[in-house]
Amino acid sequence: MRINNITFLEYCKLEDKSAFDFVIKFSKEFELAIDHFGVGDITLKKFGTVKELQHKYEKGIEYKDYFELIEDMTGKKENEIMSIRLMEFFQAIRYLNTEIERVNTLETKMLSHEPTDLEIRAGIEKFNVLGNFNQKTFFCDKFNWTLEYVDNMKYTDAFAFLYKDKLMTDFQKKYTKLSTK
Numbered sequence: 001m002r003i004n005n006i007t008f009l010e011y012c013k014l015e016d017k018s019a020f021d022f023v024i025k026f027s028k029e030f031e032l033a034i035d036h037f038g039v040g041d042i043t044l045k046k047f048g049t050v051k052e053l054q055h056k057y058e059k060g061i062e063y064k065d066y067f068e069l070i071e072d073m074t075g076k077k078e079n080e081i082m083s084i085r086l087m088e089f090f091q092a093i094r095y096l097n098t099e100i101e102r103v104n105t106l107e108t109k110m111l112s113h114e115p116t117d118l119e120i121r122a123g124i125e126k127f128n129v130l131g132n133f134n135q136k137t138f139f140c141d142k143f144n145w146t147l148e149y150v151d152n153m154k155y156t157d158a159f160a161f162l163y164k165d166k167l168m169t170d171f172q173k174k175y176t177k178l179s180t181k
Helices: 008-013 018-026 049-059 063-076 079-083 086-111 117-122 122-131 133-143 147-154 155-179
Strands: none
Touching: 008 079, 018 063, 018 086, 049 063, 049 086, 049 122, 049 133, 049 147, 063 079, 079 122, 117 122, 117 155, 122 133, 122 147, 133 155
8 A cells, every 4th residue: 555655636536445544544643733734823824714714623624624724824726735645634634623722722711701690591602603703793893894804814813802802801790790799
């Protein structure tokens, strides 16, 4: 088996992928997270791209989704992405997945809060159906920015705005609680 020489495109064209799938599933080399496409730190990418990557990852991302997102983040075209060696492709996908997980962990730790009983009774969970759109419209509502402008912001800038708003909200809740005692 020439697993080290086959490209991702050649793999996709195979009628019987079973031998390759076995190696992909059980080989430790395929589990390595290596940035073969030169994506880098995704928090330095566009906010809209990171949000799209998170959304697709949560819903069950497909290979074609990775092509579009890698092209957006690196400028590489689909034929260039598909011509990478099979192992390198899966290592690059693993790298992107670890980056998404890192951002998800960061956002959970720094931006989220446990809803109060009052918020739960009022139906805050209804906003969950909107997913990342909630974060995008925060900027549109607060600063009168367009969705296109928000999507093109650097993720780190958007995160800083969201984090500052979270700190202010936490402060105001605590201040109100203390001042009513």
